[in-house]
Amino acid sequence: MRIQDIIEGKKEWRAHKARVKALPKDYQIVYKEIQKYLFKVGPVELTDGIGLLSGIIDLFEKGAHMGKDVLEVTGEDVAAFCDExxxxxxxxxxxxxxxxxxxxxxAMKED
Known part of the structure; x- marks a missing residue:
C-alpha cells in the first residue's frame, strides 16, 4: 500500500465521520450500533473502503431529511436490518x- 493511499483513506474516513456527526442524534446512535455490529460479524468486504457504511449514511441522510424517525428507516430490529x-x-x-x-x-484424510 502506498503512502498516498493511506493518506486518501484517512481523508475519506474523516469525511465519513463528519457526515455521521451531521446526522440527528438518534441516527448517530443507531449508526454507531450498526457499525459495531458489522465490524463484529463481517462482511469481509467492509474493510475494503467504506462503501457499505457510506450507503447507510446516504439512507440515513434521506430519512432525516424526510423527517422520519431512525427506526422508521431501519425497522425496530436493527440487527435484522444489518443482516439483510x-x-x-x-x-x-x-x-x-x-x-x-x-x-x-x-485430518480425516490422514487417518
Whole structure:
C-alpha cells in the first residue's frame, strides 16, 4: 500500500465521520450500533473502503431529511436490518466455518 493511499483513506474516513456527526442524534446512535455490529460479524468486504457504511449514511441522510424517525428507516430490529444488508456477502464467520471444515477434512484424510 502506498503512502498516498493511506493518506486518501484517512481523508475519506474523516469525511465519513463528519457526515455521521451531521446526522440527528438518534441516527448517530443507531449508526454507531450498526457499525459495531458489522465490524463484529463481517462482511469481509467492509474493510475494503467504506462503501457499505457510506450507503447507510446516504439512507440515513434521506430519512432525516424526510423527517422520519431512525427506526422508521431501519425497522425496530436493527440487527435484522444489518443482516439483510450483508445477506449475500461473505462474512468472517463464513471464512472461519470454511477453515474448520477444511481442517477436519484434511485430518480425516490422514487417518
Amino acid at each position: 444488508l450483508i445477506k449475500d456477502s461473505k462474512t468472517y464467520a463464513d471464512l472461519y466455518q470454511e477453515s474448520v471444515n477444511q481442517t477436519v477434512n484434511e
